Amino acid sequence: MAVIASIALLVTEHRSHRLDPLRATTSFLIDPLKYLVDLPTTLIEKTVGSISSYATLKQENDRLREEQFIDKTRLLKFDALERENIHLRALLENSFKLGEQVLVAELLSINMAPYENIVVVNKGTRFGVHPKQPVLDANGVVGQVFRSLPLSSEIMLITDPNHAIPVQVNRNGLLTIAVGSGQLNRLNLPFLSNNADIRPGDLLITSGLGGTFPPGYPVGIVDDFTPISDKPFANITATPKSMLDRNRELLIVWSDSTPIPLATPQTSKEKVIETPRDDKSTRSGLVHKASEVEQAGTVRDE
Amino acid sequence: MNNYHGFGRIILTIILAMCLRIVPWPNAIANINPDWVLLVLIYWTLAVPERVGIFHAWTVGLLTDALTGRLFGQHALAYSLAIYFCLILHKRLRQFPLPQQGVFIFLCLLLTQLLLFWLKNIQTPSQFHASFWLPVFTGTLCWPLVYTALRFVRLARFTK
Numbered sequence: 001m002a003v004i005a006s007i008a009l010l011v012t013e014h015r016s017h018r019l020d021p022l023r024a025t026t027s028f029l030i031d032p033l034k035y036l037v038d039l040p041t042t043l044i045e046k047t048v049g050s051i052s053s054y055a056t057l058k059q060e061n062d063r064l065r066e067e068q069f070i071d072k073t074r075l076l077k078f079d080a081l082e083r084e085n086i087h088l089r090a091l092l093e094n095s096f097k098l099g100e101q102v103l104v105a106e107l108l109s110i111n112m113a114p115y116e117n118i119v120v121v122n123k124g125t126r127f128g129v130h131p132k133q134p135v136l137d138a139n140g141v142v143g144q145v146f147r148s149l150p151l152s153s154e155i156m157l158i159t160d161p162n163h164a165i166p167v168q169v170n171r172n173g174l175l176t177i178a179v180g181s182g183q184l185n186r187l188n189l190p191f192l193s194n195n196a197d198i199r200p201g202d203l204l205i206t207s208g209l210g211g212t213f214p215p216g217y218p219v220g221i222v223d224d225f226t227p228i229s230d231k232p233f234a235n236i237t238a239t240p241k242s243m244l245d246r247n248r249e250l251l252i253v254w255s256d257s258t259p260i261p262l263a264t265p266q267t268s269k270e271k272v273i274e275t276p277r278d279d280k281s282t283r284s285g286l287v288h289k290a291s292e293v294e295q296a297g298t299v300r301d302e
Numbered sequence: 303m304n305n306y307h308g309f310g311r312i313i314l315t316i317i318l319a320m321c322l323r324i325v326p327w328p329n330a331i332a333n334i335n336p337d338w339v340l341l342v343l344i345y346w347t348l349a350v351p352e353r354v355g356i357f358h359a360w361t362v363g364l365l366t367d368a369l370t371g372r373l374f375g376q377h378a379l380a381y382s383l384a385i386y387f388c389l390i391l392h393k394r395l396r397q398f399p400l401p402q403q404g405v406f407i408f409l410c411l412l413l414t415q416l417l418l419f420w421l422k423n424i425q426t427p428s429q430f431h432a433s434f435w436l437p438v439f440t441g442t443l444c445w446p447l448v449y450t451a452l453r454f455v456r457l458a459r460f461t462k
Contacts, residue, residue: 026365
């Protein structure tokens with residue numbers, strides 16, 4: 001009987017989403033365990049943080065302030081560019097998407113299963129996380145939400161063998177797909193021909209095709225291009241930009257797909273702010289608006 | 303005759319085994335991390351077959367599925383089959399010396415791993431490294447350890 005029940009469960013979950021409530025319920029039982037296992041690491045980190053000396057903190061603070069200053073200056077220019085871009089797109093009669101929000105999630109240091117590049121973070125459906133959301137860190141794309149549970153969610157890294165991400169070569173716009181290799185420091189680009197215009201050092205960015213990942217985020221850097229003369233496709237590998245094995249903080253992104261109406265970018269920002277998802281997430285108090293600066297720029301202009 | 307060891311101990315050890323399952327070992331150890339949950343389940347089945355049965359194994363398997371992010375039913379199926387064999391053979395197994403038990407444990411773990419491998423391959427065909435089978439061997443090597451530790455847990459009388 002147990003066998004029949006298991007097989008029934010397997011088939012049902014493989015085919016449909018009907019078992020999601022069951023998974024949510026069991027995760028309430030199981031998730032405390034994940035946090036329990038994560039506890040020692042967190043404790044050690046906190047202790048180290050609280051006993052680090054004044055000098056170290058001061059130094060770090062200075063460095064961060066400097067970094068922030070530089071970034072802010074860059075963002076000033078970014079504002080102008082963004083505006084220009086919107087105008088240009090309006091001229092081209094093309095809609096422009098903006099208004100991405102991010103939620104900072106922290107990695108739980110547990111190991112679900114070997115041979116799978118799946119990590120667990122401490123934010124779940126209670127914060128509005130849902131499957132297929134892109135996940136980033138400060139350097140680039142990390143992966144996408146694979147399964148969201150009430151108290152935690154599972155994130156499939158871009159290097160998972162079952163993961164593929166549509167990318168674009170930043171230099172010339174060449175479109176292709178980067179497939180995970182199973183190793184944390186390698187991506188494969190199996191669908192480019194031997195004479196493709198790509199060379200080591202090229203930056204790969206998300207192309208936005210497929211709809212899961214917003215366009216323009218760095219994914220990786222091509223590090224090897226070996227044409228194979230008797231095969232149709234070349235052997236190309238890339239290194240992910242994000243620090244997949246070192247980060248503990250990740251950003252879960254809501255890409256707001258409300259396009260800006262043509263030629264009137266000023267009026268659109270209210271719409272972006274009023275989306276229901278926005279309201280919910282601001283209530284949770286942990287959402288930072290990535291587009292804050294751009295929107296501030298728009299307000300100033302009015 | 304078995305009244306003095308409560309259900310609490312069983313549940314506690316299983317929770318501990320689940321924790322061991324997901325502890326973030328360095329990669330080398332993670333690859334050979336044995337299936338602690340199944341080892342603990344097997345022990346309790348052999349020791350108190352009237353308390354731990356297929357249904358428990360199935361439930362624990364389901365929780366393990368949730369824990370390791372598998373499709374529901376994978377571990378449940380594998381565990382209930384393994385525990386079924388344990389239940390059938392428990393009278394003989396209890397008489398066996400440890401090495402002979404080890405052979406049986408090895409077969410049980412192999413069966414489980416085989417089922418998991420097979421079910422995984424149905425979902426997403428992918429090739430596996432040979433080290434996929436290592437947990438079976440380490441699990442067998444860990445059996446005496448689990449056996450003695452749990453025996454202690456079962457027989458120890460904690461003063462009230």
